[in-house]
Amino acid sequence: MAVSVDPASVASTDLHALDEPRVIDPGLARADRVFRQVARSIGLSMLVLILAIGAFIGYQAIPTLRAYGLDFFTESAWQPELNRIGVSGALVGTIEIALIALFFGIPFAWASALFISEYAPPKLKSAVVSLVDLMAAIPGLVFGLWGFFLLQPHAIDLSRWLSQHLGWFPLFKVNTDADAAMWAQSRYTSSAFIAGIAVSMMVIPYACSVMRGVFAQAPIGEREAALALGATRWGVIRAVVLPFGRRGVIGGTMLALGRALGETVAVLLIISPTFEIKFNVIEVGTMTISALIAGRFGEASAGQLSALLAAGFVLFVLTLGVNAVAAVFVNRSRSGSITEA
Amino acid sequence: MSLLTPSTDPPAVPTSPGPWTTDGAPRPAIGGGGESASLEADRVSAWFGSHKVLEQVSLHMAARQVTALIGPSGCGKSTFLRILNRMHETTQGAGLSGEVRLNGVDIYAPGGRVTETRRRIGMVFQKPNPFPAMSIAENVTAGLKMTGLKPSRSDRDALVESCLQRAGLWNEVRDRLTHPGGALSGGQQQRLCIARSLAVNPDILLMDEPCSALDPTSTRYIEETIAELREDVTIVIVTHNMQQAARVSQHCAFFLAAAGTPGAIVEAGPTTQIFNEPSDPRTSDYVHGRFG
Numbered sequence: 001m002a003v004s005v006d007p008a009s010v011a012s013t014d015l016h017a018l019d020e021p022r023v024i025d026p027g028l029a030r031a032d033r034v035f036r037q038v039a040r041s042i043g044l045s046m047l048v049l050i051l052a053i054g055a056f057i058g059y060q061a062i063p064t065l066r067a068y069g070l071d072f073f074t075e076s077a078w079q080p081e082l083n084r085i086g087v088s089g090a091l092v093g094t095i096e097i098a099l100i101a102l103f104f105g106i107p108f109a110w111a112s113a114l115f116i117s118e119y120a121p122p123k124l125k126s127a128v129v130s131l132v133d134l135m136a137a138i139p140g141l142v143f144g145l146w147g148f149f150l151l152q153p154h155a156i157d158l159s160r161w162l163s164q165h166l167g168w169f170p171l172f173k174v175n176t177d178a179d180a181a182m183w184a185q186s187r188y189t190s191s192a193f194i195a196g197i198a199v200s201m202m203v204i205p206y207a208c209s210v211m212r213g214v215f216a217q218a219p220i221g222e223r224e225a226a227l228a229l230g231a232t233r234w235g236v237i238r239a240v241v242l243p244f245g246r247r248g249v250i251g252g253t254m255l256a257l258g259r260a261l262g263e264t265v266a267v268l269l270i271i272s273p274t275f276e277i278k279f280n281v282i283e284v285g286t287m288t289i290s291a292l293i294a295g296r297f298g299e300a301s302a303g304q305l306s307a308l309l310a311a312g313f314v315l316f317v318l319t320l321g322v323n324a325v326a327a328v329f330v331n332r333s334r335s336g337s338i339t340e341a
Numbered sequence: 342m343s344l345l346t347p348s349t350d351p352p353a354v355p356t357s358p359g360p361w362t363t364d365g366a367p368r369p370a371i372g373g374g375g376e377s378a379s380l381e382a383d384r385v386s387a388w389f390g391s392h393k394v395l396e397q398v399s400l401h402m403a404a405r406q407v408t409a410l411i412g413p414s415g416c417g418k419s420t421f422l423r424i425l426n427r428m429h430e431t432t433q434g435a436g437l438s439g440e441v442r443l444n445g446v447d448i449y450a451p452g453g454r455v456t457e458t459r460r461r462i463g464m465v466f467q468k469p470n471p472f473p474a475m476s477i478a479e480n481v482t483a484g485l486k487m488t489g490l491k492p493s494r495s496d497r498d499a500l501v502e503s504c505l506q507r508a509g510l511w512n513e514v515r516d517r518l519t520h521p522g523g524a525l526s527g528g529q530q531q532r533l534c535i536a537r538s539l540a541v542n543p544d545i546l547l548m549d550e551p552c553s554a555l556d557p558t559s560t561r562y563i564e565e566t567i568a569e570l571r572e573d574v575t576i577v578i579v580t581h582n583m584q585q586a587a588r589v590s591q592h593c594a595f596f597l598a599a600a601g602t603p604g605a606i607v608e609a610g611p612t613t614q615i616f617n618e619p620s621d622p623r624t625s626d627y628v629h630g631r632f633g
Contacts, residue, residue: 122433221470225534228428229484229541230460239487243474 054316061310063303072310076277078292080304087289087311089275093192094288094315096281097267098260100196105203105260106253112204113211113252118237129212136205144269147198152270155197156188159282163188174283190272192286198266203256210255210330214248215241247329254326258319264290289315377404378444378544378575380425380462385439386603387420387429394420396603397439400594402545407567407576409586409612412596412627417604418579421596422547425577426462427455443544460488463543467550469530471537473523477514480522480533481505484541500540508536509566528559535566539574546570548578552585564589583628587616595624 028036065072068085075086116128159174160183166172176187218241226236242249267288273295274285293308300308380402387395395417402408402425410418423429424437427448440447448458471480481501485492492500501518505511510532514525522533531551538546548567552560567576567589580586586593593615598604608615608624619625626632 219470221466221468222472224428224431224464224466225470225472225537226483226487227431228426228459228464228466229487229537230456230458231484231487232456235456235487239472239475239483243472 050320054313054320057309057313057316060306061313064307064310073314077275078287078296079275080301080307085307087292087314089277090287090289090292090311091314092277092279093271093274093286094261094290094318096192096279096286097196097199097263097288098257100193100281101199101203101260101263102253102257103200104197105200105256106207108200109204109207109252109256110211110249113208113215114237114241116208116212117215118233118241132205132208134205135201136209138202140202140263140265141269143198143201144266146201147194147266147270151197152189152194155194156185159188159191159193162282170279171281173280175280187284188282190270190284190286192271192278192281195267195270195286195288196281198270199260199263202263202266203259206259207252207256210252211245211248214245214251214330218244251326251330254322254329258322258326261319261322262290262315264288264294267291268294377573378461379404380545380575380577381440381442381445382421382425383440383442385421385424385437385441387417387424387438388434388436389432390434393603394598395424395437396605398596398604398606399439400606400609402575402577403592404575405571405573406592407571407578407590408592408594409590410577410579410594410596411581411583411586412604412607413598413632414581415604416596416598418596419549420604422464422549422577422579425545425547426459426464428459428464456488460484460541461543462545462547463538463541465531465534465538465546465548465551468554469527469534471522471525471530471533473521475522476519477505477522477525477533478518481536481540484537488541490541504536504539505533507539507566507570508532509562509569510536526559528555528562531555531559531563532566535563535570539570543574545575545577548576550579550581553581560585583616583630587612595619595621595627597623597627 064085068075072086073091074088075084076089076092077084077086078090079085112128112132116125116132120128160178162172163174164178167174167178174187176184222240222244223236226239231239268291271287271291272285273287273291275287278286289311293312296304296308382398382400382402385395385398386393398417398421400408400421410422412418420429423432425441429435429437437449441449443458443461447453448462472483475483478498478501481504482492482497485497485500502511502515505514510529513529514520514533522530525533531554535546535551552563555563564585567578570576578586578589590612592610593612594609595607595615596604597607608619608621615624616628619628
């Protein structure tokens with residue numbers, strides 16, 4: 001039943017045109033169509049909401065950005081009365097505190113995630129999981145008070161030690177005599193260092209939760225392969241869990257970074273406001289964007305409000321970017337994954 | 342009529358005492374590797390939680406022999422196999438009684454190191470499970486790292502080659518040892534897993550339906566590999582494939598679990614006997630394909 005085709009006509013027409021992929025009707029049942037519509041509109045409304053918030057803040061920021069231009073990003077002072085406004089100091093402080101929080105929080109989150117997924121017996125596991133999750137429910141205010149009254153008196157000893165031994169390094173430099181018998185304690189208080197430690201307590205549950213989720217997904221087949229070769233638990237972790245969980249570690253870290261960048265109350269309670277680009281993190285005084293907004297919002301005039309919203313817009317873009325990167329890492333499948341358990 | 346002609350190897354001319362009697366001459370448990378070893382299960386029962394899945398299973402797995410465990414699904418063959426290298430206890434709620442003796446020494450004796458037991462009694466799983474993030478060569482040597490051995494570079498290269506040779510994979514992968522192990526075909530992956538098990542120099546190799554996920558050609562390669570390996574490694578294989586059991590094994594144990602009761606061995610003996618003149622009618626029914 002060959003169809004006779006005139007060779008001449010085939011040659012004259014575009015062969016590809018004869019071979020078009022046909023439209024495939026998904027053939028969904030009515031219930032599926034309704035559900036898909038509902039789910040799609042809810043999902044889209046989330047997207048619209050985020051974009052609307054961004055657009056609102058961005059719109060409010062326009063007058064400020066127009067008035068100050070690039071100076072808004074390079075100026076470190078925040079003195080509306082002198083018409084000097086800029087976020088550079090607060091931006092640097094924000095990033096410093098966030099990185100200090102990660103430095104202390106991530107190893108802790110990583111180790112507890114490994115303990116939970118690999119070592120803890122079942123009963124202890126659920127208890128530890130609840131405890132770590134509970135940390136996420138403690139208000140930032142409480143961590144701020146903890147940082148100020150309980151942590152700070154001890155942390156300044158560590159700060160002093162750092163400046164004594166590593167003071168040649170700009171990060172740990174403090175403009176006072178660290179070796180003096182009556183050392184100036186107040187030069188070490190209310191620093192980015194201490195605020196960062198307090199914030200680290202707040203990012204641990206987020207990072208830990210993401211990491212333990214990914215560690216627990218490490219394929220059982222590969223775990224058994226390692227065990228059957230005579231591996232210790234640490235051997236299984238090194239050969240299977242960590243290579244598999246790498247994206248979870250990175251994703252959890254980025255999520256924690258996004259969280260740390262936006263933390264407000266705890267930081268506001270601890271820091272001593274200083275508007276300058278400052279790299280000696282263990283010395284008194286720093287500022288973050290969110291603390292700036294929270295601290296100045298109440299007394300702001302209309303023009304100042306726009307400036308604060310412009311600062312908020314910078315933070316919004318920063319955290320959105322960080323979280324987007326985190327999402328990419330958490331969702332991306334690992335390379336070379338042929339065998340999925 | 343002989344259903345099948347078992348492997349051409351002479352059946353059961355054991356150097357150690359008779360295959361179904363207790364090995365009365367325990368050898369020192371240390372060392373191992375290349376040296377043939379026997380495994381003895383003595384009245385092994387197993388539970389998952391309160392559910393008993395194995396009842397009083399005793400079986401001698403003789404050195405330099407392939408022992409096949411056959412029987413329908415759910416009769417406890419795989420559980421039994423996992424008890425033989427202490428993988429059973431990694432399942433939550435798993436319990437057992439009885440003894441498993443490697444060259445006469447109970448592997449569950451207090452004070453024994455579980456990692457050393459598992460190194461000496463290797464395992465190949467039903468589903469090929471190479472480490473996907475590692476290269477082919479790294480997969481082979483993965484067990485060395487995990488057991489704390491650090492061979493020199495030249496030793497390592499030689500080991501990779503000899504293990505891949507023994508697993509019948511060398512010629513296919515010699516030019517791409519640095520490629521990821523996960524990129525191989527299923528049958529190649531399974532042979533890579535065999536090579537990986539051999540690299541830590543086990544005395545015993547347990548195989549849990551190693552060919553059930555593979556095509557006939559790959560299955561044949563692996564069966565050839567098994568026939569060569571038994572020269573220096575004692576092999577215990579679980580299989581659902583009667584022909585495979587007849588082809589590769591010298592001894593056979595038929596497991597069965599009647600409805601609602603734990604699994605147990607109905608009959609065990611030389612493969613020729615199990616397939617051609619079984620003493621139990623249930624064994625006869627099973628090997629002739631009348632159920633299961």
